[in-house]
Amino acid sequence: MGESASDPIMRYGIITPAHNEEAFITGYMQSVIRQTKRPDVLVIVNDHSTDSTAAIARNIAQGHDWIRVIDHHSRPEHSTGSKVIRAFLHGLHYLDAGQADLPESWDLIAKIDADLILPDHYFQTVIDHFGANPDTGICGGVCAIMQGKKLSPEKLTDRYHVRGALKTWRRQCYKQIGGIGPFYGWDTLDELLADYHGWKTAVIPDLIVTHRSPTGSDTSPLKLHRMTGEMFYRIGYDTVIALAASLKRYRMTPFLLSSFCTFYGYIEALLRKPPRLVDDAQARHIRRLRYRRMKEKLVNRNRN
Numbered sequence: 610m611g612e613s614a615s616d617p618i619m620r621y622g623i624i625t626p627a628h629n630e631e632a633f634i635t636g637y638m639q640s641v642i643r644q645t646k647r648p649d650v651l652v653i654v655n656d657h658s659t660d661s662t663a664a665i666a667r668n669i670a671q672g673h674d675w676i677r678v679i680d681h682h683s684r685p686e687h688s689t690g691s692k693v694i695r696a697f698l699h700g701l702h703y704l705d706a707g708q709a710d711l712p713e714s715w716d717l718i719a720k721i722d723a724d725l726i727l728p729d730h731y732f733q734t735v736i737d738h739f740g741a742n743p744d745t746g747i748c749g750g751v752c753a754i755m756q757g758k759k760l761s762p763e764k765l766t767d768r769y770h771v772r773g774a775l776k777t778w779r780r781q782c783y784k785q786i787g788g789i790g791p792f793y794g795w796d797t798l799d800e801l802l803a804d805y806h807g808w809k810t811a812v813i814p815d816l817i818v819t820h821r822s823p824t825g826s827d828t829s830p831l832k833l834h835r836m837t838g839e840m841f842y843r844i845g846y847d848t849v850i851a852l853a854a855s856l857k858r859y860r861m862t863p864f865l866l867s868s869f870c871t872f873y874g875y876i877e878a879l880l881r882k883p884p885r886l887v888d889d890a891q892a893r894h895i896r897r898l899r900y901r902r903m904k905e906k907l908v909n910r911n912r913n
Contacts, residue, residue, distance in 0.1 A: 619736050625700075653723070734816050747808065751772075
């Protein structure tokens, strides 16, 4: 299915969408430059920034021929789940068109957000995991935010889920799932489709990445919860799974109301019936997977 641990060193590229990230872009790029396993190429996609993001990135890139800064002209307003992915896909097209030194030859591709600070060994650890586990299709560390003087994993952290801010895909897996699309929930659907095609998603729990601008900080929490509920419908969840997934969100802001809004978003979608993102076979697999994981959690909880 993929490379083994004895295969040659994997080639990897990073694509980083960046919209008005002047406060974070320097720290992020320097953390990539410090990687013990440097990427073959880092593509910074300046996504219609109105601040000095592009100028800062180009200034840093001057001393590193493996860093490219390209422009993507999109709408200036924020669009949760679509704007950033359109910028990522623009960067991926740039790579696959042979405009950087990684045309149709990469082993791994990563989407890393510009508001992260990576530990120096981040990609060496990820690559080692891919090399040792040929059935891993998606891998990443854990996003954490600074609370006082301590880094704490974000509330959305899950042992089955690599956050969209720091995903790395194996090439074969990315191609087999049909890539990712510009819609809210893309970073859940890709993992479900990877499982459908026989790939595993690996979260490395002690690989901690500093997230300097927490997810959803520029979008209404209630709107995000309702969008999540609709996403549950679009990826094939039934009512029981959607309810269970909604209840898990009770600790998120606003407390308790987050669960209600999420499930309300699902019921609203169930009645309105927006287009599904999966076919019938994929939806059945996703439901079986979710029920199996729910059962595993119950069993483990009873044992403890």
